[in-house]
Each structure stands twice: as C-alpha cells, then as structure tokens.
Amino acid sequence: MAAARLSGHELSDLCLGKPPLRSLSVRDTVADALAALKRIDDTYVSVWNCNHSFIRKQQPQIKSQEQLQCCCTCIGKVCMVDIICFLSKPQNLSSPSAAFLSPISALLHDNSAVLVRHLPPTASLLEAIDVMHEGVQNLVIPIQIQFESLNSNNVHHNDNTTYCWLTQEDVFRYLLNSIGVFSPTPGNPINxxxxxxxxxxxxxxxxxxxxxxxxxxxxxxxxxxxxxxxxxxxxxxxxxxxxxxxxxxxxxxxxxxxxxxxxxxxxxxxxxxxxxxxxxxxxxxxxxxxxxxxxxxxxxxxxxxxxxxxxxxxxxxxxxxxxxxxxxxxxxxxxxxxxxxxxxxxxxxxxxxxxxxxxxxxxxxxxxxxxxxxxxxxxxxxxxxxxxxxxxxxxxxx
The missing domain is CATH 3.10.580.10 (CBS-domain)
Structure with a gap:
C-alpha cells in the first residue's frame, strides 16, 4: 500500500524549489553555449527548438485576426564536456575561431533528443521512473513562478510558460526519503x-x-x-x-x-x-x-x-x-x-x-x-x- 502511494506521487512534489530552466536556442552557436555555461551554476544548459507560425482565427461578427503560435520543445542539453570534446577535435584545433561559430547543434549527439522528455507536473513518480528506465536523463516539467522573476532565458511559448527539469539524482534523493518502503531489497548486496x-x-x-x-x-x-x-x-x-x-x-x-x-x-x-x-x-x-x-x-x-x-x-x-x-x-x-x-x-x-x-x-x-x-x-x-x-x-x- 505504501509503495502504491509513493508511486502515485506527482512530479510537482519533486519540483518544489527547483529553479527555472536556463535555455538556448538551436540557432545559437558554440560560443553562445560556452558563455551561457560560464554564467550559470548548473552543469547543463538546455537547447530548444521553437517553431513559430501564424494562424487565422475567425470569430463571429469580428474581423478575422492573425495570432502567433509558438511551439517550443527541448531537444537536448549541452555541458562543458561537450564543448571540450568538440574543441579537441583535430579540425577544430586547427581552426578554433570557426569552431566557436558553429551551430550549437554540433554539440548535440545523435540521440540527444531521447535524453530529455517533456512530462506534465501531474505525471506520477512511476511514470517518471518508467521513462528514465528507457534512458531519459532529464525530465522537462512546466512550473509556476512569479511573472516578475521571469526573463528571456527562462520563458518559452507566448503564454510565458517556464520549466524546470528533474534528473535521475532528484528521483533517487526522493526515493531515499522513503527507502523503508522497499525493505529488505535496499539492504541486499549489489551482486x-x-x-x-x-x-x-x-x-x-x-x-x-x-x-x-x-x-x-x-x-x-x-x-x-x-x-x-x-x-x-x-x-x-x-x-x-x-x-x-x-x-x-x-x-x-x-x-x-x-x-x-x-x-x-x-x-x-x-x-x-x-x-x-x-x-x-x-x-x-x-x-x-x-x-x-x-x-x-x-x-x-x-x-x-x-x-x-x-x-x-x-x-x-x-x-x-x-x-x-x-x-x-x-x-x-x-x-x-x-x-x-x-x-x-x-x-x-x-x-x-x-x-x-x-x-x-x-x-x-x-x-x-x-x-x-x-x-x-x-x-x-x-x-x-x-x-x-x-x-x-x-x-x-x-
């Protein structure tokens, strides 16, 4: 029964106190990523792809209007190791200036998109564990914060949505607080x-x-x-x-x-x-x-x-x-x-x-x-x- 209650806990419980996610656009450069990592305290910075389009809304007795819709998706993350590895490649050692002007996508791995996953704050802890079991490392969760604390590095969409992310470490710290639920398994030898x-x-x-x-x-x-x-x-x-x-x-x-x-x-x-x-x-x-x-x-x-x-x-x-x-x-x-x-x-x-x-x-x-x-x-x-x-x-x- 205790395990069932724990598995049903919502991810919003794990998001309490989490800072807004700092982000970069897929159109930014390697130099932008380096500068961003030097400004923040986090190990990673998220990379987003935003598709903007105009849709025509027809309302009764009102002239049709065009409204901008924005669909933003986190497509990966980069860290200093990604930049160090990129700059250490022979072709970039011989031309580092050009390397810094490369698009940030050059830092993303082929499977970067599978390392991050969007989930709603109402998703359960078990759902989070399921997707992390598939190889996801970071869960992107929308959060509510005061409007005045937002800035251009935090906000996505035209409705001022902001996000945090949860890591496997966050999940394990949460599980450790209820370790007795899993007894006696945690006391068993790893072999x-x-x-x-x-x-x-x-x-x-x-x-x-x-x-x-x-x-x-x-x-x-x-x-x-x-x-x-x-x-x-x-x-x-x-x-x-x-x-x-x-x-x-x-x-x-x-x-x-x-x-x-x-x-x-x-x-x-x-x-x-x-x-x-x-x-x-x-x-x-x-x-x-x-x-x-x-x-x-x-x-x-x-x-x-x-x-x-x-x-x-x-x-x-x-x-x-x-x-x-x-x-x-x-x-x-x-x-x-x-x-x-x-x-x-x-x-x-x-x-x-x-x-x-x-x-x-x-x-x-x-x-x-x-x-x-x-x-x-x-x-x-x-x-x-x-x-x-x-x-x-x-x-x-x-």
Whole structure:
C-alpha cells in the first residue's frame, strides 16, 4: 500500500524549489553555449527548438485576426564536456575561431533528443521512473513562478510558460526519503540484484594519450558513467570523470591534446595542475605550433570568448595563475564542482544497494566503481542500473 502511494506521487512534489530552466536556442552557436555555461551554476544548459507560425482565427461578427503560435520543445542539453570534446577535435584545433561559430547543434549527439522528455507536473513518480528506465536523463516539467522573476532565458511559448527539469539524482534523493518502503531489497548486496554493469565499462591505461578518451567521454555522458584508468593488470588507478571536466573550462583543451590520460587526471585535480605538468603542456603546445602552424588556441576576440592563441599560450603563461592554473570560473577556486579531489568512488560486490546509492548521492555522481579487494576493476553501478530495481519493486507492489 505504501509503495502504491509513493508511486502515485506527482512530479510537482519533486519540483518544489527547483529553479527555472536556463535555455538556448538551436540557432545559437558554440560560443553562445560556452558563455551561457560560464554564467550559470548548473552543469547543463538546455537547447530548444521553437517553431513559430501564424494562424487565422475567425470569430463571429469580428474581423478575422492573425495570432502567433509558438511551439517550443527541448531537444537536448549541452555541458562543458561537450564543448571540450568538440574543441579537441583535430579540425577544430586547427581552426578554433570557426569552431566557436558553429551551430550549437554540433554539440548535440545523435540521440540527444531521447535524453530529455517533456512530462506534465501531474505525471506520477512511476511514470517518471518508467521513462528514465528507457534512458531519459532529464525530465522537462512546466512550473509556476512569479511573472516578475521571469526573463528571456527562462520563458518559452507566448503564454510565458517556464520549466524546470528533474534528473535521475532528484528521483533517487526522493526515493531515499522513503527507502523503508522497499525493505529488505535496499539492504541486499549489489551482486545479487543484477546492477553491476560489466559491458559498458570504459577504461584506458595511464600512458594512453588523453586525446584518445574523447569518444569514451561522449559515451560516458550517454551512460552517465566515467572513464577508468587501469594498469596492465586491470588494477583500478583512478578516473577521468565528466564531473571533474565539467568544472574546468576550455583552457583544458591544450592539456588533452598533449598529455597522457594519467597526467590529465593530475592536471584537472581540484588542487590545480602541478608546475611540471604546466611546463610540459607549454612545451608541447609550442612544438605543435611549430610543427602544425597552429596559430590559434581556442578562438579570438570575434568569438566573444576572449581566448589567446596556441602560440601565445606557450609564451605568455609565465604567471600560471589564470590561463594555465586550471582555476574554476564557477567556484572561484580550482576545478572540482563539488570540491572533491579526483579520487574515484568505489564499492565492492558485497556492498549493499542503499550504501552504494548513498555514496553516489553524497558525492554528486551518478555511478560508483566496483572493485575487488586487490583493486582489480570488475564493473560499475550507475543510477540507470539501480533505477530498475526500484522500478520493479514499485510495479510488483502496485
């Protein structure tokens, strides 16, 4: 009975206190997306496609009138990792100014549209869990707020509708408040619940080029996971996390282009890049400029990004306090949105589901690595996998 009541809770209950969704138009550029991400506190910015059309309304005894109708739909989301991966592509490294002027659609994945879904605030929690089980990461929900608090970055449609979105993390925090409803399942070891994913396990070796992780980063965003760093024996040594990279900015691109995967983890650590790595990146950037005639780093003044060139990076970063320091423009400190170092969060096969769930929520990540006692990496547990357990339990009790 309690499970039935919980599954019937409306999504409006989860939207309480959620801020209006910041958005960009599909007609905006990569530079617009970068500027927007630097202005907001959220990890993602939503991308909308608005179709405007005039319809003729015929009313009795009144002259026909034309009225503008607007149909706006959220078609995806972008984050700093999307921009970093885009700028790190060889063709964009050689012409970053042009890359910044590319349409924002260049940042969207082929399946971006399936990662977001519009639902009404009256939809039930079970409905939300069902669509998230299908792979949806963000639910777009219309909300009511005071008119005077609206601005052009929040409003969609000609009726001043505004939205928030709900993530899988929001759903799990809500479920945690009623964890007793699911007893005894949350206390069971994860290896008995089928939530350990061994198929979508992304890993590289320490000495692999950091540039080789770009495709894996895109996949890790899709599966809401991360990239493990392992030694030749499969021992887990750390990770390159989208969470950490989302707290960096575009100045990390030269490090990705020149460092190894292992060195990159130290470069983006919340303590800031070590001096020796900063010098190494500067030297290798200079070599690339000489060998490939790359005269730009990531754009120019015409893009509105205020960035320097590849050549100036190698010669003007003597202070190492701004461009090369890895400082996070969102926190006013070093790169780590949640203020943690880059040590990965791990659990064991015998860890309980609720313990793993709390680990993920406490560290603001959507996954936990699974290792053996000797440190060998064996799998990963994601929100997506855990969600199936709660969904099956709710459906069996309703």
């Amino acid at each position: 008995t619940l089928g939530v350990i994913d061994t198929q979508n396990l992304f890993a590289v070796c320490y000495d692999d080029p950091a540039s080789s992780i770009l495709d894996l980063l895109a996949l890790s965003l899709l599966y809401q996971s991360s990239i493990a760093i392992v030694d030749p024996n499969g021992k887990f040594g750390g990770e390159i996390s989208p969470v950490m990279l989302n707290s960096c900015d575009e100045s990390v691109v030269p490090a990705i282009a020149t460092l190894s995967a292992g060195d990159l983890t130290a470069y983006i650590d919340c303590g800031g890049p070590p001096e020796d790595l900063v010098q190494l990146v500067k030297e290798r950037v200079k070599e690339k400029v000489e060998e490939q005639n790359l005269l730009e780093l990531l754009g120019d003044e015409t893009t509105g990004t205020g960035l320097t060139s590849w050549s100036s990076f190698s010669s003007s970063c003597s202070s190492d306090e701004e461009f090369c320091s890895g400082k996070n423009w969102k926190l006013g400190g070093y790169s780590a949105r949640v203020g943690r170092r880059s040590e990965a969060i791990v659990c064991y096969r015998w860890s309980s589901l609720v313990a793993v769930m709390i680990q993920a929520l406490a560290h603001r990540v959507s996954y936990v690595w699974v290792v053996e006692e000797d440190g060998t990496l064996t799998g990963i547990v994601t929100f997506q996998g855990m969600l199936k357990v709660f969904r099956d339990h709710l459906k069996s009790m309703c």
